[in-house]
Amino acid sequence: MSYETDIARIETIVGELERSEVPLDDALRLFEEGIERLRAASAALMQAEARVRKLIEESDGGFTLADFES
Amino acid sequence: MKRGSRRPAPQTELLEPQLFPVAEPPRAYGPRSIMAAAMSLAVPQIPGTSPESAVSVELLTQQAKDVIEGAFPRIWIRGEMSDFKPHRNGHWYFCLRGASAQIKCVMWSRDQRGVPTAPEDGMQVVALGQPTVYPAQGALQCTIYAIDAVGDGLWRKALDEATARLRADGLLEPSRKRALPRFPRRVAVITSPDGAALRDIIAVMRRRCPTVEIVLVPAKVQGDGAPADLARAIDCVARWGHADTVIIGRGGGAREDLWAFNSEIVARSLAACAIPTISAVGHEVDITLCDLVADHRAATPSAAAEAAVPVLAEARAEAAAMLLALREALVRQVQRRRDRVERAAHDLHVGVTRTTERRSARMTAIAGKLHALSPLATLARGYAVARDASGATLASTSDFVPGVDFDLLLRDGTVRATTRSVLDAAPAAEERT
Numbered sequence: 001m002s003y004e005t006d007i008a009r010i011e012t013i014v015g016e017l018e019r020s021e022v023p024l025d026d027a028l029r030l031f032e033e034g035i036e037r038l039r040a041a042s043a044a045l046m047q048a049e050a051r052v053r054k055l056i057e058e059s060d061g062g063f064t065l066a067d068f069e070s
Numbered sequence: 071m072k073r074g075s076r077r078p079a080p081q082t083e084l085l086e087p088q089l090f091p092v093a094e095p096p097r098a099y100g101p102r103s104i105m106a107a108a109m110s111l112a113v114p115q116i117p118g119t120s121p122e123s124a125v126s127v128e129l130l131t132q133q134a135k136d137v138i139e140g141a142f143p144r145i146w147i148r149g150e151m152s153d154f155k156p157h158r159n160g161h162w163y164f165c166l167r168g169a170s171a172q173i174k175c176v177m178w179s180r181d182q183r184g185v186p187t188a189p190e191d192g193m194q195v196v197a198l199g200q201p202t203v204y205p206a207q208g209a210l211q212c213t214i215y216a217i218d219a220v221g222d223g224l225w226r227k228a229l230d231e232a233t234a235r236l237r238a239d240g241l242l243e244p245s246r247k248r249a250l251p252r253f254p255r256r257v258a259v260i261t262s263p264d265g266a267a268l269r270d271i272i273a274v275m276r277r278r279c280p281t282v283e284i285v286l287v288p289a290k291v292q293g294d295g296a297p298a299d300l301a302r303a304i305d306c307v308a309r310w311g312h313a314d315t316v317i318i319g320r321g322g323g324a325r326e327d328l329w330a331f332n333s334e335i336v337a338r339s340l341a342a343c344a345i346p347t348i349s350a351v352g353h354e355v356d357i358t359l360c361d362l363v364a365d366h367r368a369a370t371p372s373a374a375a376e377a378a379v380p381v382l383a384e385a386r387a388e389a390a391a392m393l394l395a396l397r398e399a400l401v402r403q404v405q406r407r408r409d410r411v412e413r414a415a416h417d418l419h420v421g422v423t424r425t426t427e428r429r430s431a432r433m434t435a436i437a438g439k440l441h442a443l444s445p446l447a448t449l450a451r452g453y454a455v456a457r458d459a460s461g462a463t464l465a466s467t468s469d470f471v472p473g474v475d476f477d478l479l480l481r482d483g484t485v486r487a488t489t490r491s492v493l494d495a496a497p498a499a500e501e502r503t
Contacts (some may be wrong), residue, residue: 002314003253010392017399021410027403034396042389044255045382050283052272055258055310063310068263068286 006041010034131205142201144215147173151193162188166197166212175199177214183294185217186329187228193219232334232359241341241363248346248365250377253385254314256283257378258345260303263288266321267352267371274375279382285313290330291320297333304339316343317374318360319350331358340364350374455479456487467492 013034017027054068118125149166156162160179165172175197177185189195199212219227236242257275261267263286275284289303290296300318307316318340320328330336331351337359340347349364350371361367368374441447449455456464457477464476470489478485 002251003255004251007252007388007392010396014392014395014399017396017403021403021406024403024407027400031396031400035393038389038393038396041253042386044253044281045386045389047281049276049280052284052286054263054286054288055306057306057310063306065285 003041003044006037010037010041013037127208128205131203131208134208135203135205138201138203138210144198144200146196147199147212148194148196149173151189151195152191154189154191156188162214164189166195173201174204174209174211175214176211177217181215187231189217189219190227195219229332229359232332232337233362235334236337236341236359236363241338246341246365250346250348250366251314253380254282254378256285256313258285258287258307258310258313258316260287260289260300260307260316260318261320261371262291265291267319267350270321270371271317271350271375274372275379278376279379279385281382282379292323292327292330296330297336300330300333300336301339304336304343308343308345311344313345315348315378316345317348317350317368317371317378318364319348319368319371319374320352321371322352325356328356328358331360334359336360337363348374348377449479449481452481467494 013030016022017030022030052068053065056064056066058064117123117129147166149168149172152165152167152172154162154164160182162177162179162182164175164177166175195217197212197214197218198216199214201210201212203209204211233242240246259268259271261271268286272284275282287303287307290299304316304318307313318331320331322328328351331349340349340360341363346366347364348366348368349358349360350368350373351358351360352370357367366374366377368377455478456470457479458464458469459475459477464470470476470492472489472491475486475488478487
């Protein structure tokens with residue numbers, strides 16, 4: 001699930017909750033889903049500083065990432 | 071036509087003596103002067119000085135070739151392209167023309183790699199050539215090693231042709247442009263590992279959003295083989311499949327240095343890339359083919375890095391705002407429910423009151439009417455009502471039976487009475503009405 005999809009879904013949920021009155025059960029379910037998605041989307045924001053790496057294609061067609069001195 | 075492969079074998083020189091030592095500067099070569107030289111030396115066995123010692127055509131043309139090649143280094147020649155013929159075997163044959171002279175030229179296919187595209191007849195060109203003699207035709211010609219249009223005509227033509235091909239295949243359609251992911255987790259950077267472009271991209275991305283992983287895909291960005299290497303790197307990123315955005319680029323440079331980014335195979339690889347692409351070729355004026363097919367064009371590698379990632383602090387603020395919006399939306403749901411209950415209670419109260427009021431008004435009206443119609447009211451005005459013992463009203467003379475008791479209701483009480491006799495109503499009075 002990409003950041004976009006999560007954010008877009010949260011926006012839809014907020015819109016739905018704001019626009020019309022939904023049954024309370026549904027409202028709570030939507031809210032919980034929104035919180036879950038926000039947690040997923042925010043995970044990337046809270047990561048540690050990423051390193052620069054170099055993509056190496058192996059002779060067997062596989063790929064490895066090596067640290068790159070920059 | 072295999073002019074290149076039909077050069078005379080070198081052993082010709084061994085079989086037949088040389089006319090002139092090639093190292094010596096040639097003087098005059100007419101038959102007469104050859105003859106004179108031979109006579110003055112008085113060496114009768116010098117070839118070609120007598121009918122008996124006539125030389126072969128091969129010897130003459132080979133000697134001419136050696137002399138011409140020895141006399142001229144490779145030189146740049148300016149002229150107009152004409153009779154251009156690309157042969158099936160890949161070699162080019164053409165003429166370079168001046169106002170009143172021309173020379174045949176050949177350019178071997180292996181030397182054409184540096185030429186962006188085939189020149190056209192009529193084009194003003196400069197060509198680096200080695201003047202020589204083609205013995206099979208006894209003709210003076212030039213072997214061409216490099217060619218360029220005067221100005222940037224040839225580069226422009228190559229670019230225009232490639233652009234037209236890409237457009238014909240629909241690769242330049244604006245509708246093909248994909249949106250870049252707002253928050254990529256991994257950005258692949260296709261560039262030279264020791265170029266300024268990579269340093270700039272790393273610096274900008276670290277500053278804006280240090281959590282995003284940068285994956286370098288090293289590639290040769292200029293010189294021989296750069297287009298193929300760039301295309302390979304793009305393909306490599308696509309097959310690896312773990313990047314969310316690809317930046318391909320290099321820092322600024324001369325037109326020739328940027329030329330790999332105008333190569334059609336690079337442009338086609340980029341157009342085919344499954345991951346959203348940013349082209350970042352550092353240049354001011356020209357737009358490269360890569361710029362045209364990429365999803366996003368950045369003027370510099372730094373600008374590409376800015377387009378690729380958001381500012382982390384802003385993204386965090388956005389996430390916080392979303393959390394707030396979610397909470398508020400839920401609170402509003404509850405609030406809206408409470409409001410509705412309150413509204414319903416109020417409406418109920420109002421409704422009930424109104425119904426009661428309406429009913430009471432109707433009662434008053436009915437009561438009024440009832441009152442007006444009540445026989446009691448009539449009695450109040452001084453009338454009396456006769457009723458029999460069962461309470462039925464005696465309204466006609468026929469209701470009365472002589473000798474039978476009846477009650478007479480008055481305003482303030484009842485009088486017990488007895489019918490003495492019943493008189494018929496006056497017929498005259500009935501007729502009058």
